[in-house]
Amino acid sequence: MTSRKATARAHPNIALVKYWGKRDAALVLPHQSSFSVTLAPLEVTTTVELDAGPSRVELNGREATGAERDRVLALVNLVAHEAGRPLGGVRVVSRGNFPMAAGLASSAAGFAALARATRAAAGLPDDVARTSRLARAGSGSAARSVQGGFCTWQRGQRPDGEDSFATQDFPESHWPELRLLACVVSGAEKDVSSRDGMAATVETSPYYRAWVEDAEAEVPRARDAVRRRDLAALGVLAERNAWRMHATALAAEPPCCYLRPGTLAVVLALPGARAKGCPVYFTLDAGPNPVLLTTAEHVARVEALARAAGASDVLRCAPGGDARLVDGALF
Ligand code: 2P0
Numbered sequence: 001m002t003s004r005k006a007t008a009r010a011h012p013n014i015a016l017v018k019y020w021g022k023r024d025a026a027l028v029l030p031h032q033s034s035f036s037v038t039l040a041p042l043e044v045t046t047t048v049e050l051d052a053g054p055s056r057v058e059l060n061g062r063e064a065t066g067a068e069r070d071r072v073l074a075l076v077n078l079v080a081h082e083a084g085r086p087l088g089g090v091r092v093v094s095r096g097n098f099p100m101a102a103g104l105a106s107s108a109a110g111f112a113a114l115a116r117a118t119r120a121a122a123g124l125p126d127d128v129a130r131t132s133r134l135a136r137a138g139s140g141s142a143a144r145s146v147q148g149g150f151c152t153w154q155r156g157q158r159p160d161g162e163d164s165f166a167t168q169d170f171p172e173s174h175w176p177e178l179r180l181l182a183c184v185v186s187g188a189e190k191d192v193s194s195r196d197g198m199a200a201t202v203e204t205s206p207y208y209r210a211w212v213e214d215a216e217a218e219v220p221r222a223r224d225a226v227r228r229r230d231l232a233a234l235g236v237l238a239e240r241n242a243w244r245m246h247a248t249a250l251a252a253e254p255p256c257c258y259l260r261p262g263t264l265a266v267v268l269a270l271p272g273a274r275a276k277g278c279p280v281y282f283t284l285d286a287g288p289n290p291v292l293l294t295t296a297e298h299v300a301r302v303e304a305l306a307r308a309a310g311a312s313d314v315l316r317c318a319p320g321g322d323a324r325l326v327d328g329a330l331f
Helices: 066-083 106-121 128-138 140-145 194-204 208-227 231-250 261-267 270-275 296-308
Strands: 005-010 013-017 022-024 034-038 044-049 056-059 091-096 150-153 166-170 178-184 281-284 290-295 313-317
Touching (some): 013 208, 013 231, 034 140, 044 106, 056 066, 106 140, 140 150, 150 208, 178 296, 194 231, 208 231, 231 281, 261 281, 261 290
Parallel strands (some): 056 091
Antiparallel strands (some): 005 044, 034 150, 044 091, 150 166, 178 290, 178 313
16 A cells, blocks of 8 residues: 555546447446547646545535535545455545636546546556546546547447547647637536436437447547648548537437537638638537637637637647646645
8 A cells, every 4th residue: 555645637638539428327338439639738636535534525616415426436436446445435626727617528637637546545556548447437538538649438349348448549749739729609507418418319319320330430530630630631520520419419309409609600610711721620519619620820810710709718728648646735
């Protein structure tokens, strides 16, 4: 046994080929593989202390309760199982450095940092596959925030999920000029969570099977575009994958619509910008706020374009590094 307390930091990620739908809700196993890039300088820092008296979980300055707290404690229980001993009550404090209104899931970075820190606090050796599987149990997309750069989360085949985790395809240094601009067009809380939206889509969308087949086939193509640092190829692919995810969700009963007028104002401005020689493409998660892909050279122009189309805030990001242990505990 080494430490009883550890702190880790991880970046959120944005999927270029999205995860949308679980084949096993309890184990968080997806129907299809997905592919993403981490977003620096956005990050979440999480400190975990074991044997800390009654369990307490604090997320972004407030006490977590109910399902949110249960998901954190369930992850700690999985670590106790792997360590082969009880870990006692835990204290968890987690804080992000980016506004929740940006609609970038802090859960991906949060569960990746929690998985990394809890394993370290329990004295378990660093192991990216195990950490990714563990993060996945907290929130699917967190599997892809354990390593930096560009990662694939393989759906896997096994019912126990042991082969469903993310691995890094390219480190952040592979494409340092790539920029991702998170554009805030609406700060309103979404009506339907990703978890509920994807469950409804799996159950009721007549397009769901086509979505799964298409997305699975897009992953190697997206990887190839990144390998070649081909923004146009990646951008076209990211846009069509986002449209297809939303089309599948829109076809659910009742329809699952994450688009808002401000979303369309930004994304419909992009073809005109491209026609004028500005390389810019979008992707869109389960929310109204688009993320724009461009290169360092064009960032100022793309930000101006997004603001002119109505974005109230624009967060400039670039590919980030691995989830890592850090000094500077939060308590
Ligand atoms: C993704 N999203 O691939 C997709 C695209 C949103 C749209 O993963 O239920 O918070 O905890 O596994 O990971 C958001 O869903 O869902 C998500 P759970 P998660 O990034």
